[in-house]
Amino acid sequence: MDVPLKHKSCVSESRPVACELCDVRERSICADLRPQELSHVERIMSRKTVAKGRAIMAEGEPNEALFVVVTGSFRLTKHLEDGRRQVTGFLYKGDFAGLRTTEENPYTAEALEPSLICHFPHRFLDEAARVSPGVKDRLIARAQTEYHKAQDHIVLLGKKTAEERVHSFLLSLADSIGEAPHQGRRRTRLPMPRQDIADFLGLRLETLSRTLASLKKKGRIVDVTRNDVVLVLDDH
Amino acid sequence: MDVPLKHKSCVSESRPVACELCDVRERSICADLRPQELSHVERIMSRKTVAKGRAIMAEGEPNEALFVVVTGSFRLTKHLEDGRRQVTGFLYKGDFAGLRTTEENPYTAEALEPSLICHFPHRFLDEAARVSPGVKDRLIARAQTEYHKAQDHIVLLGKKTAEERVHSFLLSLADSIGEAPHQGRRRTRLPMPRQDIADFLGLRLETLSRTLASLKKKGRIVDVTRNDVVLVLDDH
């Protein structure tokens, strides 16, 4: 039902890339670069494939680069001392992580599926910013967007019921990676396992499962399988 | 329950200020400005007093300036369509809000007490950034800090129990505005009412009250009154 992949390891596959042709460029930090700037960026960045499960940033470790998701998806996690895990967010194509921090990454980023990223070492990024001042504004704007998404999630966790959380999550997932709406319905892939969704929504696995079943019974979900879901878009 | 938000002016009191003497400068965006840059900043910014309860930014409205808290404190709130309110954070001295956004503020910022802010119109800030490139880096760094704080709060809301939430909150409040630790204890002002704390921690007012009582009984709090609390610092 979906693409099986025989991926090799987390081998970096740096090869000439045409940013001009990149389909996440307008959604990313490269969006406002002019042609000659773009060619400069092409020289400093590299593309890498990331195997499912591999971490490109680990909580507590220093990070030396910013990366942009080209294809695939990632989960961001933080841990409490006793091991409890919270998924703080997901990254889909066009999203990024790894803006320069003090010393240590405050969270971990792991691939949910074989993915492709653009990799910008910070020291080169500084240089790029000198050439194209717009880059920093872009970074500020994107950092703000991430912050606002985090605030929305705070509202979800602080005020919404289990059913509202699950429904909100599915809708926003559909906005990120869903197919185009079709006859009041929308199919979306679920790149992450149930446990990750539960840990993101502050629910237990079992509660998530029951809530999905309940949403289906109520007709807000047409069907949900391990890897995808069809939502009913109520327009009111 | 609708609070009249029709207050536009917050009694601005623009007067000559000596940034040199500002006691939040090293914690704020002005930190890395050199003397001549500082004098430039002094010309573009203004200080304002803000009365208790007054909003300096309102959810859904455009914002035209960045502000830095000099004294006092603010609460940040977001609302769901049905009126449920989530407090997404608090601002204390040295914190800021109002980084340029797309069009509308995603949240509201209201003074918890009579406060003093520095006010930087965005158009002037752009100018300042041209003169002092470090300003943008500073903004990026601070935006990251806010994002990381938001992520910590997501962990709190997603994984912690009521007691852990309250205790974590009190400790971090103490770090922001508490007195110096003294004999394993630390007194902290509580500038916000119980309802704001509850709305921040994703708890009901009554649960917060009961949890505070429970923490006192367990000896982690020496005493708590309406306006302040004395914490026991356990150094396990």
Added chain:
DNA sequence: CGAGTATTTGAAGATCATCAACTGTCGTGG
């Protein structure tokens, strides 16, 4: 001092968590 608001406390109930068993799915190897 007294009205209005903030906070605390009590009792009952709902939501979500926990523990446990069961079902479905996928990949591997006989």
Added chain:
DNA sequence: CCACGACAGTTGATGATCTTCAAATACTCG
């Protein structure tokens, strides 16, 4: 090709935490 094992997900029964509704008490300000 089918069987098996491991893992992912679902479902059920019970219970704890937190919420809800209600009322009392404490505090603040005119």
